[in-house]
Amino acid sequence: MKKIQFVIVSLLISNIFLIDSCFASDIATFESFFKESISIGWIFAGISALAIGAAVYFTGGLASPFLTGPVAWVGSMIGGAMGLSGAAATNAGLALLGGGAVTAGGLGMAGGAALLAATFEFGTGVIAEYGITKVMTEYTYSMQKEESMGLPNFPPFCNDSGPDFMEDVVSILKDYKVEELPSSPNNIKVLEKAYSILKMPNPSFEDEEFVRFYSARSLILFMMSDFKEAYRCADLAIRQKVDTTLTVPKYIASICGYVTDNIEKDTSISYFIDSIADEPDNPFIPLMYSMYISRLGVFNKLTYEILNDISYINAIVKNDEYRKAVYYILQEAYFSRIKVCQMTITVCYDNKDNDNFDRGILKKKADNALSEYQKLILGARMFISRSFTEIDTDNKEKKEHLSFIRVLNSYENDIDRLKKLCSEIEMPIN
DSSP, rough: HHHHHHHHHHHHHHHTTTOTTTTTTOOOSSHHEEESSOOOOHHHHHHHHHHHHHHHHTTTTTTTTOOHHHHHHHHHHHHHHTTTHHHHHHHHHHHOHHHHHHTSSSSOOHHHHHHHHHOOOOSSSSOOTOOOHHHHHHHHHHHHHHTTSSOOOOOOOOOOOSSSTHHHHHHHTTTTTTTTTTTTTTHHHHHHHHHHHHOOOOOOOOOHHHHHHHHHHHHHEEEEEEEHHHHHHHHHHHOOOSOOOOOHHHHHHHHHHHTTTTTHHHHHHHHHHHHHHTTTTOHHHHHHHHHHHHHHTTTTTTOHHHHHTTOOOHHOOOOOOHHHHHHHHHHHHHHHHHHHHHHHHHHHHHHHTTTTTHHHHHHHHHHHHHHHHHHHHHHHHHHHHHHHHTTTOOHHHHHHHHHHHHHHHHHHHTHHHHHHHHTTOOOOOO
């Protein structure tokens, strides 16, 4: 295991993670928190968290994944864009995708693997993990927060610049185990201990220290999935009138503000795009896309409109490797959302005669899913056609690209059948 980890670190150092220091003077950027003279520590932490996270996602934490076909191919393509190869590429890429469990709005870790597999192997059946309870359950904030704890996350930051007590915070974070989920007892204890130092009455800081302090608080809270408080801290940092790049608080606010209904969709998208475009050499960019999509998915906030709005990657992601990784992340998100809508309609139809459920509610859910399904297909087709010409591809990738188009055509050809199912879910008779 140590040998594998060393190889991964070496590959990363020789590839995209050797970012320059153009943002070193900023106080609220990802580089300012996670880079300390090109620290091997945070590079290792980041990729280890992703690689281990993949195993958790696609096996429910039981064993290492054994994946073949399009699922493994997509993962390896993203990993390849990160400068990795072989199993390391597949694991890292699949962890970045993170879409199986999340875009379904609560399928769970084991269900995520089945969903991702089903996404690229067209079929009308419903996977076992996606039943009527998943369609009908109204998720509470606490349930969504708990599920978010199992998703890919940032490693702990390692730069202790700022107020003196930041040294103590970083020292505590060194006990964080990236090979475990953020929700593990050890990691929860570490995060809570680090936050206890930052959780002080509003301190009297200078403007820049104020921004640094609340950005740090928002990062820790985000890792703890405390979205309400994370947004409050990020918003305080953003509102402070300081001439500095605010990629960290804007990114956290883009997720936490929207899922807690503190900001509107358009503000969320604007913050997200700013957090990418204002720090274009940030190697976390693919992970940031994955986390944005995943958290919004858990909170049932991920729609075709949001995917369409963030899909113009060529305009904001300048690095070729990052852009390629983001392309596959977004592609998977479109396909997974399409599959979820298809399954929702099928589940509602299968339960139309179930006396335990209101047919009117089933009809409404099915109709909404059908509308979203059609819009997602249109958005996916436009995105794939537009974006695939903007990334460098070899012959194998072009061949796989055509296979994705064929799968998309299969979903489009299924619209008439799904319309028929929706029409046969009778409205209740008054």
